[in-house]
Amino acid sequence: MIEKALSGNKFYWAWVCFLLAVIAVGVASYIRQFHYGLGITGMSRDVSWGFYIAQFTFFVGVAASAVMVVMPYYLHNFKRFGRITILGEFLAIPAVVMCMLFIFVDMGQPTRILNVILYYTPNSIMFWDMVALSGYLTINVLVGWTTLSAQQKSVPPPKWVKPLIYLSIPWAFSIHTVTAFLYAGLPARHFWLSAIMAARFLASAFAGGPALLVILCIIIKRITKFDPGEKAVKGLVTIVTYALIVNIFFVGLELFTALYSQVPGHMQTFKYLYFGLGGHGKLIPLMWFSTFLAISAVVLLLVPATRTNQITLLFACASVHISLWFDKGFGFVIGGFVPNPLEKVTEYWPTLNELLVTTGIWSIGLLILTALYKIAISVKVELEA
Amino acid sequence: MSIGRRQFLKAAGVTGLLGLVGSPLLKIFAPGELEASSEFREGAALTARRWSLVVDMKGFPTVESYTKCIEACYNAHNIPHMDNEKHEVKWIWPETYEHAFPDNYDVYLSENIESMTFLILCNHCDNPPCVRVCPTKATFKREDGIVAMDYHRCIGCRFCMAACPYGARSFNWRDPRPFIKNLNPLYPTRTKGVVEKCNFCAERLSRGEHPACVEASEGALVFGDLKDKDSNVRNILRTKFAITRKPDRGTLPRVYYIIGGS
Incomplete structure (x- = not known):
């Protein structure tokens, strides 16, 4: 299916190139931050978390919101969402990736980030956040990809996907709960x-999250042959x-x-x-x-x-x-x-450098979203043709 | 299990690519970096079951009286003098009553207290939130109660800074080394991107010396074992009224302040 993201009209490629350019600026800005230290941002001794962590928090929400299409469709048999569940799941993927990147760029010593696993510390909520986010990413990639490729082949999805789909529902609630616990437990x-x-x-x-999905549905209807309904x-x-x-x-x-x-x-x-x-x-x-x-x-x-x-x-x-x-x-x-x-x-x-790193991460998210939606929509359009 | 030619070529390709990309990446991200190192000499170490500090405000009548404690600490620990206030690194520093004890402040406090300058530092809490939140155990509580840090394990996530109710923690927003005035070879310098704070001079205790601020205070700072009922600190706390900062947060701070009375 991945080949569907590699073919498109000139608008598609112009959009991809634009995103790549913004990403390049973001990477360059990050290298600058890496050399100087986080002092290049607006953060300080007193306000020791800033834009990066705030963006992380916001996008965990966007990722969790996928459950609002998954739950009605799979748990309550709300058929109307059948056409957009994949859009919800594929929105969660870039959202989680952005969360991880925002955490990464906020680290003072990013090269030591694996210490979180090497010296795993379950009494730290950050440990659980790592577990929750990486688990959620895995679930959504597996579920989204297998259900879509089953659809493409016009066969029912493999049986092992169902439990994963059900698991994704409490998991979505957990990622945002754990994120809230990062803050809500500090005396x-x-x-x-x-x-x-x-x-x-x-x-x-x-x-x-769903508000963003509505916007995306309207855009998709405008610029592609797929109507989310x-x-x-x-x-x-x-x-x-x-x-x-x-x-x-x-x-x-x-x-x-x-x-x-x-x-x-x-x-x-x-x-x-x-x-x-x-x-x-x-x-x-x-x-x-x-x-x-x-x-x-x-x-x-x-x-x-x-x-x-x-x-x-x-x-x-x-x-x-x-x-x-x-x-x-x-x-x-x-x-x-x-x-x-x-x-x-x-x-x-x-600061400007901080904003450039941020827009770089947004663009990475948008690029992944673009590629995934391109794949999903191409499959759906082919099936309907 | 054997691998086929195709698989082998794939693996070789990926490995080769990593080799090609890896070294320039290292050059971009870590040009000529050196790890800090230091050795501690063995000596007759000072030990306790629970270290604590009593700040007797009677002993700090002048600016000079507390400044020398701060300077002793800065010189002992290679603390940089950052030019940007937002990037300050502070282990022990002066504050007014209003800011040191914001929950107990009232506008009609005695003029005496209003004019006092309080030395504040890490409280080496018995129930430290910073230790609870640290995702790598880079901040940990020792058996003698000292809340210590491993600068080489810290990933710089600054969760501990958000968790500390006392503002006791500082982050190295940039390389601190150019801002160190007098380099002390007995204590490591830090790198950019790690958190640091007062360590109750754990390195000096291990050499049999008292904390630098205590030594410089000429008796105004009393350092001792809280679990020894005959210790200097227990004797003071038994007879004088002492307060701690923000006791309502349940952190059990172990730095006490004696403000007035006899």
Whole structure:
């Protein structure tokens, strides 16, 4: 099947070349970082995780969201998703790869990364994150590839795939739960020390991931001969709407606990993110923009006229994705470090080199996604022809 | 099991390719790097069942009185003086009460306490979150309670920095060696990309010497065995009111502060 990714029209190749060029810039920027050290980023003694770890956290959500098409289809026999399960599984693969790359580029001593296996330490959540992510990647590659090649040959998939598919469902929940546990178990950071963190992560993932899938479905329908089906998109939109509302509800719960209890440690980061703390407030515009996008997306998704119109639907889904990206892919991680344990404020802002490395990783993700979707869609189109 | 010609050629090809690509890759990523090394001399080591430190604030009336402790530490451990504040490496440093004990702060505190400067450092917690989160055991708790680090195992993930409620950990955001003022050959320098912090002078204890800051403090810092009921630290804690930083986090810090009274 892989040969299908190696043939395409000139637009396909132009897109691939564009991605390769951005990747090359990213690799060069990474080499620069490798020589200088992580001091080339905007991170500091006080804000010791930045854009990389935030992006990692966000894309774990995108990866986990594949379960939102897999579970209805395989567990509830929701036939409409039959055409897009492969799109969900193939979205999870580049998402996990990006997560791994973001972790890798964030390491101070990347050449020692195998110490995590060599001196495996089960009391560290990072160990479980490694297990969860690599397991999830393996499951999705195996399931996606074998079911698609069975489809291509018009035969039922081999029997051993079924248990793997069922395993992928709790596994998807586990990857984001474990990622939340990286933060939620730290006595040092009030903002993260919250029992609802994993639930909130899952809710935002099940909104943001499927929203991206809706966008991808609409693009696929436009530029290829494959139609993912209006009914499938409708199903996804329902999931996005509910998950987004649940996520906003969870944020509300956090705000209530912090603001009504008036415990300073619980309030400070919220103050910093939305109003500024001690004259520092670089993230304020981002956080309000994110809030605005989330609320307008809820409205657009609830009103039947805007939900069914393709343009407004695209706009709504993009709003969901971007809103959650700002919230989880930026504010959540940076905010946890402000104020620092001594209650001083050091601000963070990514540097150009850091952004170039990041766009390089995004492009690697997009390249894998492009190749996998090309394969999947070519197979589907051939079958339907 | 034998392998066929085709398989052999494949394997040979992959190996050859690795050989070709591997060495230039090494040149790109690690040009002329040297590993740091150091030897510790054997001597009559100082030992305890649970090392701890008492900071008696009466002993720090002037800037000079605490600065010399900090300098002793910096010189003993090859701590770089980074020019960028964001990249600072700190093992022991001065803070006001408001920042050292943020949970116990009130605007109507006595002027005396407001004017005090507290030396803060790693608390060598009995229940250290940094050890709990470290994915490689590069940070570990010794039997004598010292929370120590293996700089050669640390992968620089900085999970420990996120986990420490005391801001006691520093990361080498860039090569620290050009920023070391007086090189001490008895302690290793660090490389970029690893975390470091106060080690209660484990290397000096092994040589039978007290921690550098304790030695320089002229009695204001008292170092001793918390599990020995007749030890210097236990005698002080028995008679004077001492506080620890952020006791509510359940970390059981083992650096005590005596602030006032007799």
